[in-house]
Amino acid sequence: MHLPEPLAHESFPDSAYAQELRRGFPDLRFAPALERLFQGFHLKRARTRVRFFQLAIGLLAIASAVKLTVLGGVPWRDVALGWLGLVVPACLALAFASWSRLYERLYLPAARFLLPLIATVSAFGVADRRIAGHPEPFCFLTTFSIAIFFLGGQLFREALLVNTFMVAALGVALAQAGWPAADVVYYTTELVITSAVGAFVYQGVERQLRTSFLERGLLGEMVARDGLTGLKNRRAFDDDYARMWQQAIRDRRSLALLLIDVDHFKAYNDRYGHQAGDEALRRVARVVQQFARRPLDIAARYGGEEFLLALYDLGADPVREIAEALRAGVQGLGIQHDDSPSGVVTASIGVSIVSPRHGRSPEGAVQLADEALYAAKRGGRNEIRLVDCYGANYSTGAFRRSA
Secondary structure (H helix, E strand, O other), rough: OOOOOHOOOHHHHOHHHHHHHHHHOOOOOOOHHHHHHHHHHHHHHHHHHHHHHHHHHHHHHHHHHHHHHHOOOOHHHHHHHHHHHHHHHHHHHHHHHHHHHHHHHHHHHHHHHHHHHHHHHHHHHHHHHHOOOOOOOHHHHHHHHHHHHHHHHHHHHHHHHHHHHHHHHHHHHHHHOOHHHHHHHHHHHHHHHHHHHHHHHHHHHHHHHHHHHHHHHHHEEEEEOOOOOOOHHHHHHHHHHHHHHHHHHHHHHOOEEEEEEEEOOOHHHHHHHHHHHHHHHHHHHHHHHHHOOOOOOOOEEOOOOEEEEEOOOOOOHHHHHHHHHHHHHHHHHEEOOOOOOOOOOOEEEEEEEEOOOOEEEEEHHHHHHHHHHHHHHOOOOOOOEEEOOOOOOOOOOEEEOOO
């Protein structure tokens, strides 16, 4: 998937997907929150393969145990200690996890522990069979090495670790059995080469999968973006703000809403043209975006020349400082505006700080910010007005549902 030019990730500095695309994820890891999303995406795609792999390995382990005892004459006690005592239960546990409703929560944690165990015990078992004059089980290790990468459901680093355990276990087992050093080196090198081929190919596959995941996510975000400024659009803000409101109710935290309006914008468009107006809005939007740095903060284009900034759990003093910094930042852009008293583009900001709780509406908090904004405009523009939900000069039926 290739992003068209309007969707290039440089246009979305606040997007976690775009940030990872810019970084290039050289370590095949995303930021923790995005990594969890990717792992869920990966596991959903791999579930059928994982089920097949775990059932196949489990049945093969059971068949091998039967062959060793019934046809191979290996004492039952020896088989119980390795295959039946460790490998078979581990395979069945992973098969259960792959079919469970909790697959996305259970499988990877279980696989991180059980697949290295299976690989290690299998390597020791194969080494024992080679000593007994049965060289064919070595093919199981080379097949298992490749299957771990493409069928095991693990990501590159984890699959590589499983192969490392298996190679080390084989070398130790052969050395302990007194095999000549040349033979130990030969068989371990053969397994290393097989693992390296699988690792080389799978690393590219995972990188491509991660890139596809990021681009899909960025395309999905585009539905929620304003085409001109790159900020969230009104619909996306309404959805995110509703979730933010419920989060604040659960956490008993405050919300601050900053409604920003570009002063004398119609006059700016009339004098300089709509293209210049669009560029001015883009520059103002970049200033607004700089103040939505935390995960729960929201910056959006609310309509026309209006922007809205929602900040989670901040007191009146920090919010006032942010609002003043934002107002000064817009003025500091120095965008010429001869029809403005200040000679440059400025913004008026209305601020409401509320304590969400049941019985109050998120729309009312926006209305408070709107009233504060118009107070700033009546005061001469290029100003800030702040009100909390108990402000005596501001009354709104939307904020109190019972009103």
